[in-house]
Amino acid sequence: MTALETGVDQSAPEFAGNRAAMLDKLAELDAEHAKAVAGGGEKYTARHRKRGKLLARERIELLVDADAPFLEFSPLAAWGTDYQVGGSVVTGIGVIEGVECVLVASDPTVRGGSSNPWTLKKNLRAMEIAMGNRLPLVNLVESGGADLPAQKEIFIPGGKMFRELTRLSAAGIPTIALVFGNSTAGGAYVPGMSDHVVMIKERSKVFLGGPPLVKMATGEESDDESLGGAEMHARVSGLADYYALDEQDAIRIGRRIVARLNWRKHGPAPSAPAPEPLYDAEDLLGIVPTDLKVPFDPREVLARVVDGSDFDEFKPGYGSSLVTGWARVHGYPVGVLANAQGVLFSTESQKATQFIQLANQTDTPLIFLHNTTGYMVGREYEQAGMIKHGAMMINAVSNSTVPHISLLIGASYGAGHYGMCGRAYDPRFLFAWPSAKSAVMGPQQLAGVLSIVARQAAEGAGREYRDEDDAAMRAAVEQQIEAESLPMFLSGRLFDDGVIDPRDTRTVLGICLSAIHNGPVAGSNDFGVFRM
Incomplete structure (x- = not known):
């Protein structure tokens, strides 16, 4: 030793x-x-519970093995921005039926689980970890799609999320979608591009365009169930591979899917x-x-x-x-x-x-x-x-x-x-x-470099460079760099x-x-x- x-x-x-x-x-x-x-706070959490639904972290807790650790990624995403801390999604590694998986769970208490730029970044990082480490990916979906006011930051880069789902599958890394609620517009492609899909009776709603959009686009009258409900997708479209009776049943089925993956470590x-x-x-x-x-x-x-x-x-x-x-x-x-x-x-x-x-x-x-x-x-x-x-x-x-x-x-x-x-x-x-x-570099060093450059520039231009202005500049720069580091x-x-x-x-x-x-x-x- x-x-x-x-x-x-x-x-x-x-x-x-x-x-x-x-x-x-x-x-x-x-x-x-x-x-x-x-998440979205007491009001939206209470409304979510009143509908008989579990919170994102409660779903994860039921999905992973009893007493197994859950290593959460980037819980501070979006800190210091106008968006909710956490980025409206929970991601991390959890053990399901003895298999380490990457979990991605929408937080429907924050603007209905809609995706903002930080949600997208967290999703893509989770997929990167799944691909790089050969970990099955489990999406716990309940999202209204893109947060429309932020669409300019989401739409174009957001396509990578669907591309990565297909690349994971092509690499032999299983992708699983448990759909707990809405999965609309671009979000419909999460189950659409996953290897295994579980939908819940009278809860899951998966469609490219909801009834209002369909009415606007085609003039067709429709309702949620016939357009994208779990029973329709289980019996008619075939998008749903499993039909769950409630959230707990969907989680049970998700665990059984992982148990049947015949997963083996290569390392x-x-x-x-x-x-x-x-x-x-x-x-x-x-x-x-x-x-x-x-x-x-x-x-x-x-x-x-x-x-x-x-x-x-x-x-x-x-x-x-x-x-x-x-x-x-x-x-x-x-x-x-x-x-x-x-x-x-x-x-x-x-x-x-x-x-x-x-x-x-x-x-x-x-x-x-x-x-x-x-x-x-x-x-x-x-x-x-x-x-x-x-x-x-x-x-x-x-x-x-x-x-x-x-x-x-x-x-x-x-x-x-x-x-x-x-x-x-x-x-x-x-x-x-x-x-x-x-x-x-360190705040003092960076401020010092800027001070030297500013002083030389003033001397070269024949301008006075006052010590009090230099001190104020250095203090402001040091404060900024300290905060940003x-x-x-x-x-x-x-x-x-x-x-x-x-x-x-x-x-x-x-x-x-x-x-x-x-x-x-x-x-x-x-x-x-x-x-x-």
């Missing part, structure tokens, strides 16, 4: 201060999550047993400093996440501001790249490049723990080849084919965000801690898959790794040209 040792002192004032600050952030996070859970199984870490996950609340300029040792995080706190470090004496090494999480082998002192130098870049190649050679998934201010700048480092060495690392990350999981625990700035497999580099999953921040802002724009409690890190990683292994896990030897 090569178990990590800990230097954390729970009695230290710094630890207590970090813990208190993290708990405050988690309380803010809980308040925002509560807005998503509340290797985890080793058993998977020993718990030697140290308490509760300590994770006090490890990250409130000031991200203060470095912290990522080994303290790993000691509370990986199996048995067992970690074989790779090149420990070389490129020391990046920790690399091998471990297991819930029995799954992983390679870890974790920022230690923030800055990535040439040595760290070369070390990362070799390590990523080794992980691909052994078909080992990679976990990236972000706390970086980016690649080092300055004459000495530029002359030593910082650009080409950073490019080597980014090349390796870009062309690596083993699954990647990214976790932002501290700063994630500049090209360092790219080199550590940020969102644009397609990690299978990306989560953040409440302590994380991400932007092109915070986890809730970034998560609201789906730049991650959710902000998680640090204490849940091991569980979240375990769920992700298990989901990943539904598909084959294979590395690559094709990395293009590395500049030497």
Whole structure:
């Protein structure tokens, strides 16, 4: 065993201060999550219940196996916009009859479940996760289609949702639609393009155009049932494969469909047993400093996440501001790249490049723990080849084919965000801690750069550049960048898959790794040209 040792002192004032600050952030996070859970609010929730219907999360709870976890994606979608927090849809991974599935549930308490731009983004991300990890997709449908005032942002990109349904099916990944209410206009193509469709007696309404539109378009008089009711689709059109008597029956049938998929994972199984870490996950609340300029040792995080706190470090004496090494999480082998002192130098870049190649050679998934201010700048480092060495690392990350999981625990700035497999580099999953921040650079640095540029421009034009104007500009820029680099802002724009409690890190990683292994896990030897 090569178990990590800990230097954390729970009695230290710094630890207590970090813990208190993290708990405050988690309380803010809980308040925002509560807005998503509340959906359209008491009025529309009460109206929905009066109709004898279950809420979106209640449907999910009945659908997944008893006591099985549900890993929700992007619960803060649309945060900071005019749309309801949560994006009017619930998405995530849940286990149904022992099979990990991606679930997408419309929230009919928010404008009848109609889709706004954030609903679309969440749907597409859920499909991306289903495709990338070979997970069956289950749609729990009750939607009036596009939110018409926002049609200009939905109509053209929205077609991709239906395309992805057909691509999932073509890839042999089952798609299932449980229709709980309206599925109209473009929304009718969700059941129309799914492999398995369940409709509910006197509840499901699936048509391209409802009675008013049909009347306007053709002059034909019709009613909901004859035009698109469950019985019509089960007996006449054939769109419904199963006819359920009520919502609970539809959920029962949905579970039986998954049970009959004969689903098998293509990736290797985890080793058993998977020993718990030697140290308490509760300590994770006090490890990250409130000031991200203060470095912290990522080994303290790993000691509370990986199996048995067992970690074989790779090149420990070389490129020391990046920790690399091998471990297991819930029995799954992983390679870890974790920022230690923030800055990535040439040595760290070369070390990362070799390590990523080794992980691909052994078909080992990679976990990236972000706390970086980016690649080092300055004459000495530029002359030593910082650009080409950073490019080597980014090349390796870009062309690596083993699954990647990214976790932002501290700063994630500049090209360092790219080199550590940020969102644009397609990690299978990306989560953040409440302590994380991400932007092109730190607020003070960015404001300082703008100040220098503005001062030089004024001097070049022969204009006076007043210090008080400069101070006001810098303060405004710093405030803006600080706000735009915070986890809730970034998560609201789906730049991650959710902000998680640090204490849940091991569980979240375990769920992700298990989901990943539904598909084959294979590395690559094709990395293009590395500049030497």
